[in-house]
Amino acid sequence: MIKVTIDGREIELEHPVTVLEAAKQAGIAIPTLCYFEGLTPFGGCRLCLVEVEKLPKLQTSCTLMTADGMVVRTETDQIRAARRSMLEFLLINHPLDCPYCDKAGECELQDLVARYGPEAGRFAEGKRRHPESFDDPIIVRNMERCVLCTRCVRMCNDLQGSYSISVTGRGSHSFVEPFSGGRYDCEYCGNCLTVCPVGAIMSRLHRHSYRPWFVEKETETVCGFCGVGCSMVLQMRENSIIRAIPRRGIGFNEGLLCVRGRFGYEYVEGGEELTTPLMKVDGELRQVSWEDAVSFVVKRLREIRDEFGGGAVGAIASGRCTNEDNYMLQKLVRFILGSNNIDSAARNYYAPAELYLERIFGQGITANLISGIANSDGVFVAGGDPTAINPILGLQVRSVWRSGGRVIVLGVPGGLKRFIPYELTPVPYSEEIVLSAIVGRLLEDKPLRGENAALEAKLRSLRIPSDDELGATGVSSEDIVRVAGDLSSMTTPVVVIGPDVVQRKRASKSLFLLGAIAYLTNARIFLLAERPNYQGLLDMGCLPELLPGGRPVELEMFRHKTEEALGMKAPEEKGLNLFEMIEAAAAGRLKALYVMGENPLFNIPDSAKVEKALENLDLLVVQDVHLTETARIADVVLPATAWPEKEGTFTNLERRLQRVRKARRGKMASYGRDDWKILADIAERLGMTKTYHRVEDVWEEIMHVSALHTGLGYEEIAGGSALWPYYGEPLRGMEGDFPVEGLDELPEVTVPEKPYLMIDRPLYHSGTFSRRSKALLGIHPGPSLVISPLLAERHGLSDGDKARISNGRGVLELKVKLDGDIPDNQVFLANTFEGFGAMGLIGFGTDSVLGSIYIDDNTVRVEKVLR
Amino acid sequence: MDIVDEIRALSGKYPDRRGALLPALYVVQKEAGWLSQEALDTVSRALNLPQATVKGVATFYSMYKHRPMGRHLIQLCTNVACMIMGAERLVDLLKEKYGLEPGGTTGDGRFSLVVMECIGACDRAPAMLVDTDFHAGLTADNIFRILEEYE
Structure with missing residues (x-):
């Protein structure tokens, strides 16, 4: 026990903390400038000076640790004089351009000077000059205002792990700059904007367009971009978003955001939103009234159901719509139209991967806390770069390295490159061999514990590759020994699984092997989720085989429970999944498809095949915010509300239920209607007896129908700690037998003549929304083909040249970007920009065990386009 | 010896990569008499240190030159x-x-x-x-x- 006296108050402390923290605990505020909670103390600004008895000089309270018997005073004449002097020094160079500085009103320097003075400076020489830099599309840098607190540098290095800026020069010529001296070319997380106490680093998005006191309303909500679900505050003025900011104390993201969350919101105000429903008349989409559009949809759905049966109707739900929206779509299709044909783009990898892992380990195996990753002593990442797909989760992985843990990445390390001790990059499509070898080696160190009989039986019959077989992958047996040794030495490891390992042939085996690594090392599993509500899709029953609450359709006992709760009947047999629906549409068996918030024509491989199938439908309804590629070929298009206009819930990848709140409302908001409302309207007209007035009514029904959500009202969810399985341990122990494809086989490693086209998942864009954000386009303006310098050399290409890639599915011409970190036999293209989607040139097949897709036949010919 | 190898050999003499930064900067400065962005980038790659960190250190010390110098x-x-x-x-x-x-x-x-x-x-x-x-x-x-x- 440590006793200290601060300003005459006795404080007892369990553990030694800094004087500043001790004072804070006692409710005594000491002024600071370079201190920022969560960052390493710096002691540079000298504003937190305090008097400590028996110490001759004033001490910086942010760096001074408390000791027993310490007597501290935080506000005396001597301290005030010192603070005034420090501020006078800072103002020597600070331009005092407060009247037109955007920071004025929330500037820490301004506030401190207002409190401590000085009234006037005595320094008669001129101020340093350094022109404001507009070289960057997002961040404007005014180094004349900088007070060199280095909060931004510490944020960038210690928390973000981007290491993109540093103090250059020295003395009064010290400026915080990126390497280029101009454009940042960094991760653009904008977390430096959060910590800058003055107007030195500012966002261009709202430059000179507001003052802090213009913020009329703040809405706390959850980011709509990825499956992490960071909390953020939308600051509104006249129904327009001024800023999206994180805030310490709300959400588990602890005041951090990524580029998409912070700057990507603009897509909702881009002016391209749909304003009225559209209907195809004489082959052309024309504007119609809501009444005409909805009654047409109702009429056609009824006709198709009556003529061909419910099985002729299908629906695609959306990972960017709320649980309430998705629940209502599922209800319409399943209980009103009588079809289990409902699926979503989560089918691409997330849903099958999770359901498969749950078959091995039991329900809830992937329900682990993101914030817990930082406490682990090692991470194994396979199948995608978490710092790009789920950036805030990626930061947790980086922090494992920072605290001395090991990070191992199978594949191209991307944003983790600086955080790994060695690379492990096998040739494409040989990951299965490498994983088998790692498991084989691990089995030598880690005895089987007998906890999971089915898994262990399969491990015994696993074929372990010989050194020769391993050699073909480009990974040596020494590498395997090293990886397995590192994995064995971890006591609290984490396994992160991304989309790429799942979108391979024999995905069940790769997942089984990753599961085996987790089992043998006793690791927690995290499944990366590209969309904010992939997990919600599973929980809401937007799967052909599962009802809300994860109850299997085909088990009568479970189905009856749901039917009883609702008083309605669901079809007994499981429905068609996403790809089966496409096949059925092509074959003419599926007649109507209702697409909500998804763009299958762009987001499913082999676009030409998908387009043909969709063209073959009798009725294609698309409900979305914008006129997407799919909407353009629809019979009816219904405008929906976008994320900041929605009220409801998202379930993130750790299965945390979080509230999405409406920030924009009234006249200036978009003309769309809430997804669930449109669906409820259609369902009512098709005979549903229940009426929903508010979104809470929908949630109440979900609580009633889904066992997972029982007793979890909006109030409980608002606390932010509503994780399911909620009270207590994950619902494990459902292990049974499960199939694995090719346990005793190994794939043949062939190196094709032409490179593979791989899906790039860049940090700055995640899909068809991000391409409408001006800010994100400023950073990453258009499509580029990322190739290795070696490949570029072979084709005579250099950075910025135009290349043509082609295969049997199509031809694209686009700029190349050289990247020394990617392998030679792969080229990367994001599936983001209209007309340049990677999916168009990629073929796919369906995995027989998972029902997921595997990417197949994706080599492309690369040529230089001569001008 | 190629310049990258020379830097890597240097880094073996220090407890961590950052320790080799100042001598590595001398190695590249010896080539052209000053440190261009490309030279800083070479050091960054050779030592696997962030570019911005290399620049921060290189611009702090006056013995490193950031514009072309005479022979x-x-x-x-x-x-x-x-x-x-x-x-x-x-x-x-x-x-x-x-x-x-x-x-x-x-x-x-x-x-x-x-x-x-x-x-x-x-x-x-x-x-x-x-x-x-x-x-x-x-x-x-x-x-x-x-x-x-x-x-």
């Missing part, structure tokens, strides 16, 4: 002792003879001049460094004899 770098002390002993006259002479201004470079790229603070040779002032060679007891006569040795 030979004259660092002439004009601090108190040297000043009293006539160093400022030497600065003027350099200007007269070579057109060399403090902080500048001769038109033929032969010399660059940096007027610097004490180099610890007050007992034999005025003093200068030419590249890494030390010369003291400079006079209006011998300074040019010395400099003519440097092509």
Whole structure:
């Protein structure tokens, strides 16, 4: 026990903390400038000076640790004089351009000077000059205002792990700059904007367009971009978003955001939103009234159901719509139209991967806390770069390295490159061999514990590759020994699984092997989720085989429970999944498809095949915010509300239920209607007896129908700690037998003549929304083909040249970007920009065990386009 | 030995990669006489240190140059002792003879001049460094004899 006296108050402390923290605990505020909670103390600004008895000089309270018997005073004449002097020094160079500085009103320097003075400076020489830099599309840098607190540098290095800026020069010529001296070319997380106490680093998005006191309303909500679900505050003025900011104390993201969350919101105000429903008349989409559009949809759905049966109707739900929206779509299709044909783009990898892992380990195996990753002593990442797909989760992985843990990445390390001790990059499509070898080696160190009989039986019959077989992958047996040794030495490891390992042939085996690594090392599993509500899709029953609450359709006992709760009947047999629906549409068996918030024509491989199938439908309804590629070929298009206009819930990848709140409302908001409302309207007209007035009514029904959500009202969810399985341990122990494809086989490693086209998942864009954000386009303006310098050399290409890639599915011409970190036999293209989607040139097949897709036949010919 | 190998060999002598940064910067500066962005990038890659960190360190120390320098770098002390002993006259002479201004470079790229603070040779002032060679007891006569040795 440590006793200290601060300003005459006795404080007892369990553990030694800094004087500043001790004072804070006692409710005594000491002024600071370079201190920022969560960052390493710096002691540079000298504003937190305090008097400590028996110490001759004033001490910086942010760096001074408390000791027993310490007597501290935080506000005396001597301290005030010192603070005034420090501020006078800072103002020597600070331009005092407060009247037109955007920071004025929330500037820490301004506030401190207002409190401590000085009234006037005595320094008669001129101020340093350094022109404001507009070289960057997002961040404007005014180094004349900088007070060199280095909060931004510490944020960038210690928390973000981007290491993109540093103090250059020295003395009064010290400026915080990126390497280029101009454009940042960094991760653009904008977390430096959060910590800058003055107007030195500012966002261009709202430059000179507001003052802090213009913020009329703040809405706390959850980011709509990825499956992490960071909390953020939308600051509104006249129904327009001024800023999206994180805030310490709300959400588990602890005041951090990524580029998409912070700057990507603009897509909702881009002016391209749909304003009225559209209907195809004489082959052309024309504007119609809501009444005409909805009654047409109702009429056609009824006709198709009556003529061909419910099985002729299908629906695609959306990972960017709320649980309430998705629940209502599922209800319409399943209980009103009588079809289990409902699926979503989560089918691409997330849903099958999770359901498969749950078959091995039991329900809830992937329900682990993101914030817990930082406490682990090692991470194994396979199948995608978490710092790009789920950036805030990626930061947790980086922090494992920072605290001395090991990070191992199978594949191209991307944003983790600086955080790994060695690379492990096998040739494409040989990951299965490498994983088998790692498991084989691990089995030598880690005895089987007998906890999971089915898994262990399969491990015994696993074929372990010989050194020769391993050699073909480009990974040596020494590498395997090293990886397995590192994995064995971890006591609290984490396994992160991304989309790429799942979108391979024999995905069940790769997942089984990753599961085996987790089992043998006793690791927690995290499944990366590209969309904010992939997990919600599973929980809401937007799967052909599962009802809300994860109850299997085909088990009568479970189905009856749901039917009883609702008083309605669901079809007994499981429905068609996403790809089966496409096949059925092509074959003419599926007649109507209702697409909500998804763009299958762009987001499913082999676009030409998908387009043909969709063209073959009798009725294609698309409900979305914008006129997407799919909407353009629809019979009816219904405008929906976008994320900041929605009220409801998202379930993130750790299965945390979080509230999405409406920030924009009234006249200036978009003309769309809430997804669930449109669906409820259609369902009512098709005979549903229940009426929903508010979104809470929908949630109440979900609580009633889904066992997972029982007793979890909006109030409980608002606390932010509503994780399911909620009270207590994950619902494990459902292990049974499960199939694995090719346990005793190994794939043949062939190196094709032409490179593979791989899906790039860049940090700055995640899909068809991000391409409408001006800010994100400023950073990453258009499509580029990322190739290795070696490949570029072979084709005579250099950075910025135009290349043509082609295969049997199509031809694209686009700029190349050289990247020394990617392998030679792969080229990367994001599936983001209209007309340049990677999916168009990629073929796919369906995995027989998972029902997921595997990417197949994706080599492309690369040529230089001569001008 | 290729420059990257040279830097990597250096980094083996230090407990961590950052420790090798200052000597590595000398290695690349030796090549061109100054540190271009490309040179900093080479160091960053060779040591796997962030570019911005390398730049921050490189711009802090005055012995690293960030613009092209002449073939030979004259660092002439004009601090108190040297000043009293006539160093400022030497600065003027350099200007007269070579057109060399403090902080500048001769038109033929032969010399660059940096007027610097004490180099610890007050007992034999005025003093200068030419590249890494030390010369003291400079006079209006011998300074040019010395400099003519440097092509």
